[in-house]
Each structure stands twice: as C-alpha cells, then as structure tokens.
Amino acid sequence: MNILVINSGSSSLKYQLFKMPAKDPICSGLVERIGIEGSFIKHTQFLNGQKKSTEKDSFIANHGDALKQVLRLLSEGEEAVISSPDDISAVGHRVVHGGEHFSGATLITPEVKQQIKKLFSLAPLHNPVNYKCIEVAEETFPNAKQVAVFDTAFHQTIPEEAYRFAIPEWYYKEHSIRVYGFHGTSHKYVSEQAISALNRPEAKLISIHLGNGCSMSAIKGGKSIDTSMGFGPLSGLMMGTRSGDIDPSVIFHLMEHSGYSLEQLSALLNKQSGLLGVGGSSDMRDIGKLVAEGNANAILALKIYAYRVKKFIGAYAAVLNGIDAIIFTAGVGENDQAMRAAICKEMEYLNIHIDEQKNTQYKGSLLDISSEGSAVKILVIPTNEEYEIASQCYGILVD
Template sequence: MSKLVLVLNCGSSSIKFGLFDIGQAEIPRRPRWNGKVDGILGPHPSYGDSLTRPYQVELGCEHPYSEALRYIIDRTQAQLHGDRLVAIAHRVVHGGSKYFKPVRVDDEVLRDLRSYIPLAPLHQPFALEAIERLLEIDPGLPQVACFDTAFHHTLPEVEQVLPLPYAAYERGIRRYGFHGLSYEYMAMHLPELAGDRARGRTIVAHLGSGASLCGMQDLRSMATTMSFSALDGLMMGTRCGALDPGVLLHMMEVEHLTPARVGEMLYHESGLLGVSGIASDPRVLLQCEAAEPRARLALALYVRRIVREIGAMAAALGGLDMLVFTAGIGEHNAEIRKRVVDGLDFLGLELDEAANQAHAQVISAPGSRPLALVALTNEEWMAARHAQALLRFDL
C-alpha cells in the first residue's frame, strides 16, 4: 500500500492539484496524477486532469469554492486504488515573521495565518479556506502548510529592513519575499543542471502572472524583489510592482480613493493589463503590439523593469554568473526571454537565438560570460517533500 499526499495550490479562481507517492525515500518528481479546476467563480467552471480532457462542471452559486474542493477530493479518492491518502499539503503564500518551516495546521496556526491575509489577498484567503473546509471534511487527515516566504529566511538583515522607522521592523514590517517554493526547487535543481557553477552569483527570474527575482549565492536567498507584500518589484500581469508611495498618497488624499479601491487597482487593474488596456498575458500583447501602441508600451515597460531589477541585483551580488528563467512566461515565452537578455549585454550576456527558440536548457551563446538557462520549476514536488519530512514519524 502506497502512502500518498495531495498537493493543492489554491488561487482565487482556480485550484491546481497533484498526487504524489511519499512512501518512497525519493519522491518521484512527476505526480502520479494531477489536474486543475478553473474558473471557479465564473459562469463556466471546468475540471481537467492528466487522465481526462477539460470539461465543464456544476459547482453551484452559494459555495462554489467548497464544492470545487469536494469535487477534487472525490476524484482523488477514485485515484487511490487501495493506496492511502496520508496528508494534504498546501502552498501558503505568507508565513509572516513566525513560520519559516512547513507546519501541520491546527486552530492556532489557522488563526495566525488569517492575520496575514492583508499581505497576500490574492492567494492567502483561498489556501486557508481550503485548509478549513478540508479539516471539516476529515479532521484526522493532516493538513500541511508550506510557505512561499520560508526560503527567504536567509536574507541578510540589510535586505530585510525597510527604510522606515526601525520600530516598524520590530513589528514585523520588513521584506519577506515570495515564490519561495519555486526558488527552493531551483536551489536543488540547478546543481543538477550546472554543477558547482550554480553555487555562484545566480539570479532566478520567476516570470508568471506574478513575477519576482531571487539573487542566490551558494544556493541561498541573498536578495529578492518582492517585499512586505506580493506587490513589490517587477511589473506583473495585473500587479504594479515597485511604485512611488507618493502616488498612493496622492490617489487617497487628492483623488479621494479609498484604501480598498486603491488595493483593487494595484492588485487587479495594473501591470500589463493596466498599461495596455488589452490583456495581462504577454502572448496576447505580442500578437497585437505592431498595431496597438499601448500593447507595445506595456511590453517595453515590462521588459525594462525586469532588466533594471536584474542589473540592480547583479550589483548587489557583486556580479552575475548565471541567469535562470522559470515559471510560465520564463519557461515558454522565447520572445520575452530574448528581449530581456538583449538588454543585459552590458553584463556580458549573449543569447543563442536557435537554442532560445527551441526552449533549450542552455540558451546563452558559447562565448557568453554568464550562463543563461531555462529551468522548469516544481513547487508541488517541493510541497510533497515537505509533507514527507514533517510527517515522517507518523507514516
């Protein structure tokens, strides 16, 4: 009988899931079975997994998120085939200043994690709702929270402290950093791809609908672009990234926008979508940039912000030995990678055009001083490993 863990990655309108066998000493990196419920809050939610093509599902209007979770659990039970589900692991975006390691969730932990919802409103509430509902369904089944902030616990103090009165830092207002499960996987995976070179001055660009950079030395987080919240740093699909706080004061004091309205704008109406007025997806904007000046401007600003932050991070690291692209855009959008690398020629970075178009593992030219890689991330596998380590005595 195999021991299985279900990994959930819960967003506001979708839930990704994967089933991993953690009864083995080395967990297979590919899930036994995985899938996604999408469009949960919309009129036509859909379900699809590695065995079935996507199809529409009825989730009801009153509690669609809970019904989506129940649907996933029912499908999971059908995949057990006599094996045992021993835990559910959750990607939880924010662990605050208290949680730096995965933890089994009880009522006290759940209360703590709710207090961090204002710091990650796009993700935190939904992961916690999933944990709460699943505890109701099966109180004895361990729920393990794995934190995106945990990998950045190694940030030096000079990177953690924000230039505010020091009392703010003592209250927990500091740079936390996010996408930690992705960066933690890179810290394990890059030596497999590049050997000891990965232990040098490495910048990983996690480019998805949310985006950030992590500067590593000796495979530890030494700098990152996201900060107290997941709004800081790079321009993203619908999030603004780094912004003059005076703009926010102006909007609230002069334009009389409420904090709630400002938050809605910063999280949902800014970034590529806000500047272009067309879409949050670079693929859509690349298709229409020739005819749409604002699409062209949005893409130029998006790339400029990535290049600028990589340059700043390389300065903080004292140079650059390796640049790694990962996540949805980083792994699959060759044109965005090309534009970023072209803007970094001052660092000695040169692109191999054919390798980049082929989405090869190494996309830098042979004469390039820094190495440029494309590496697939695996946050779900990291969460499964954490659940295995945390529950090893119970298994």
C-alpha cells in the same frame, strides 16, 4: 506514500497527487470559478505513460465543494487511484504568507493554524482561503497529516539590511512591516535544479519568475539574499495587472488632488495596471498579437516589462558580487522566447550573451540558452511548485 498537494486561490483550486518519492504525479487537476457562474473542474490522469483528461461543468459553491469533487474523481469509477480518503498519507498546502514565524514546511497543528489566521491582514486574498482549505482537508482526509508550505519561507534567509524598510523601527516591531517576498517555492525549486545542473553548490543565481505575477530573487549558495516582491506581492516587476514599483508620491497625489479612495487605489495598482494598464491586456500572448498589429501601447508595455527585469539583474549582480547563472521560469519565462531575448539584449557589460537559435529550442525541460562565449549561463527551467511542496512534505514525514 500518497501525498495530495493543494494550491488554492481566491476562486480556484489546483491539485496534484504524487506517489512519493516519484516525481511524476499520478493525476492533477484544476477547479476554476469557485463560487462564480461557469464553474468547472478539469482532471487529468497519468497511467502507463498515457494521459487522459476529463472536464466537467457544474456549479461549485465553495472550496469545500471543490475538495469533495476532487475526492470523488480520485476514488470513484473504473480509473480510481485511491480506494478511500485513508489512502492519502499527507495533504500539502500552499500557504501564501508565513510572516516571520515559518522558514520551512510545517506540520499543521492548532497553534500553526492560529498563526496563519493572525496573518490574514498581510495576505487578505490568499491566507483566509488557504486556511479554509486546511480545515476542509482535515475533514475530508481525517487520517492524513496536514502540512503547510509557505511562499514566504524561502526568503527568510534575506539579511536585515535587505528586508527592513527605511522607516522607524516601531512599524517593524509593532506592525511587522518588512520585506517578506513571495514565489518562494518556485524560486527554491528552480535554484536547486540550477545548482545541480551547474554542479556548483555555492552558485550565484538570479531567478526570474515571470507569470501573471512576477518576481526575482538573488540566490547565493541556495539561499535567498534579496527578492523583488516586498511586504505584499505588488512591488518590483511589472506584472499582468499589477504595477510593480511606483513612487509613493503618485498615491498621495491621486488621493489629494483627485479624491481617490484606498479601495480605488488598491484596484488601480493591483487589478488595472501592469500589462493590462499599459498594453491593453494582462495576457502576454494577447500583447504579442497587438504588437504584431503595430499597437504602440503594446510595444511600450513590452519595453517597460523587459526594462524592469534588466534593471533588477543589474542590481542583483551588484548584491551577489557576480552572477553564475540567470534562470527564466513560469508561464512567460518558460514560453516567451522573444521576451527572454529582449531581456538579455545589450547585457555585454555583464558578459551575458544569449544564443538566438538555442532560445527557440525550449521543449519543457531544463535548457541552457547562453552562447558559447557567455560568462553567465542563461537557463530556462520549468518550475514545479506542486512537486516541491510534495517533496517538502515527504521530507518531514520520513525524517
């Protein structure tokens, strides 16, 4: 069964084609700078253990054009992997916000599309694009089932005392203001991998997703019971360009005393803060180079970054009443051994001890980097959101 997974951003579109239930994709690709000068598409095929990549520069006006390009790459030429759009059984869509309506993968119907549309105001940068890609995919692959997998769905098991804010109930009832959480597909995938590796279905886990966006989740028995991102993806950890947690009084102060507009404040907290604001770059690799040069701001940025993660580990240890394992995943979590070491340093009270040698040996598959005397396993697990989406689609179609 061929399942095409689409993961769309405001100006990008990632895709992978799976022949389910096989875990490895047949091909994958990335369309970048959609609607912007310098658009390009990179397409990679995996045939007989061989990897072949091609890259094409051409202006791609919108996500509709992007999907047409993807279809051509899949179906045309000597190395075509499908003969026509009808060879695609299902298209799985990553949809960022599902509100309280969706707690799992969902077949897309007109009613589901209307619910996604109603949530535009809660995810204005993502849900409209996700919706557009659903409409384009319906036209491009008319006989395929369309399935939505929501970033927020995994966190629908969080209890009320964790998802409600301490404001009058009216704002929750009338405006749906509550904690939703994000990166749910990633947290779900890596936590299931950890449960399997530990052979402990009721494991108490802390999943740490560190990329350009960062979030953590406290997971018990495979269910999310708390998460660091809240109503939107701004709160919690320090990120590439997002501030993470900040005292709301700062916002009031800047509005009252410096005349900041809502647009300026949104830009400040979402696009000008985090690693970029403190350290001078949103890319952890660039920060590392600045640190090597002795840049004081970059050194401070890394300290703040690690400190925030450590603080949440302590909080979630209390919420879970113990920890069986912590999981590092996503771009920084998987690839930055120095950051993993900094986070796990001086955690003796929780009996968390990292093995410095093992920490340097990660090669892209699940690895336990805890020392022999550590009561808490420290796992590096590569996330695979696209496969998780395909797997959930497959589960719906074969049930």
